[in-house]
Amino acid sequence: MPETLAKLLSNLQESEALAYVGEALEKGVDPTKLLEGAKEGMSIIGQKFADGEYFIPDLIFSGEIMKGIVALLEPKLKEAHGGGAGKQGRVIIATVEGDIHDIGKDLVVSMLDVNGFEVFDLGVDVPVQTIVDKIKETNAPVVGLSGFLTLAYDAMKKTVDAIEAAGLRDRVKVMIGGGQVDEKVKDYTGADAYGLDAMDAVKLAKQWIGG
């Protein structure tokens, strides 16, 4: 049964997938099982993206379908277990100070989220200190910095420097991404890695903290 949901979701059949979940819940199917099926669907989608079969619109649309499924499951999961889906691995994501672009960042947040990470999305134009404080507060081992403009190079560097100055650098891995980011920018900012797309972010987070 969960296999069917995984298939509907990974084929991006929105109305069919939502109808399936609705009917299954009415029949009394365990919502945890359904959530597992949906997660399996998302991992198939991730694989298809890595294989070059799926592209950004497919990722975004699948995230949208997943949100719909979770909205149906959430109340039942709470009834059954007194809590939502368990998360693994914390990641802080922010668009750096001075830059207010959010499309790439939001995509990274949503892909990390549906891949089971607990994401702390600090938004855009995030001051260096806010990021440092969040690392202290959450103990997140991974920080993702986003930026679209060349001004982001310096803001990223400042952020990495501040993490260092706060004595947290050996506790966190830093990944960067955005419009004009490449290997040269990675070296300049002192980040550990850069990613070209949202699935790179998922790959790096998995590599660094598992999950």
Place this chain on the structure above:
Amino acid sequence: MDKQWEQMTADEKQEAQFQKLLSPKDPEGNDVKFESPAAEATYKANLTRIKDAIQMKKKPDRVPVVIFPSMFPYYFAGITPREAMYDYDKCVAAFKKYMLEYQPDMHIGASAPGPGRFFELVDYKLYAWPGHGVADEHCYQCIEKEYMKPEEYDLLLMDPSFYFRNFYLPRVYGALQGFTMLPPFTGILEMYGVAFNFIPFGLPPVQETFKKLFEAGAEALKWAGAMGGCDAELRAKGFPNILGGYTKAPYDVIGDTLRGTRGIMMDMYRQPDKLLEALERLVPIMIAMGINSMKQTGNPLIFIPLHKGADGFLSDAQFQKFYWPTLKQVIVGLIEGGCIPFIALEGKWTTRLEVIQDIPRGKTLWMIDQSDIQKVKATLGRNACLAGNVPSSLLRLGTPQEIRDYCKHLIDTVAQDGGFILANGAFFDEAKPENVKAMVDFGKEYGVYK
């Protein structure tokens, strides 16, 4: 002109445009006065070099070198983007200083910062700009949202102008709230009842909107005067600006500012037919936008920045269904109208080259950012002039020697048979001045065709 404009072929129209630029007239119809015979010779040589590169009929005397900056000229001159937006004289002075320092073969004007006070007067919400949501020393940035709702396609399709005026514009311009009360003008027909249509113009919110529009219009005019003066001064010194205006790919019109990136992607799955219909509806509108700007300014180059069709943003099938067909129609329509589409492939477009190479030869200019330039040359570059692709990261973080090495490789590998302009790949703000200098000077020296 021997032949009437409308009877000319696309080839003849383009040639006529260049000939007009080569013997420029002032607004009164007199020959433009150059600062010196040398400046006049430089102007004509620069323009001829650009013309030869674009037309691809023969190699220019050397590889043309152009800079496409965003805020770089203003940083270079020591003013903030905020100052450049609010003090038009400072903006123009900074741009001239930058042009005289670097002396590229052509420029596209000092209009990148735009008129700050105008944006305030209309209460512009689509962008945050220096002092209004971003710091004084940073560039303006777009605030993307779903300004058009998913259920509004039928409204847009019925009458795009009415939709823009009564729905879209009041959402992105706070001062245009009164527009929501205006009737469709197509209802203004005969004597009987006609006055009812004009009642809204008597209402205070509409009058308030028009008062602001008068003020904003005056401000825009003031700014445009400063920009025109800047162009004229630089032309007299030998630097042409052939940019005539801009238009957009229909998919980006909807994906950038109407539905947004996420919205249009959802529409591809949930209402593909409506989306396709809307894209088609926008084709003649986007063509007319380019042609009208060309007629107004007398400059043939029509800028088309491409965004949401980049690698990864669509599958190949989606690109060929939703993005390319209407963009191609716009490109061809502009060419037939005598324009030179200047298309910026922002980001990476390497996977799109096979599809987009199918365009008329010698009629377009393409700005190449992070696409594989060798592959671009082997496909699109066989029919179209390419400009690029010195990376922003290298200009900001590299050394002059790294810049020269990069430019040498470009000239050696993609410029050899003409049809290439050495330039940066993406509009840039911060860069090391010596790196920009290295790009221009090296290109001028090493790029001479033997």
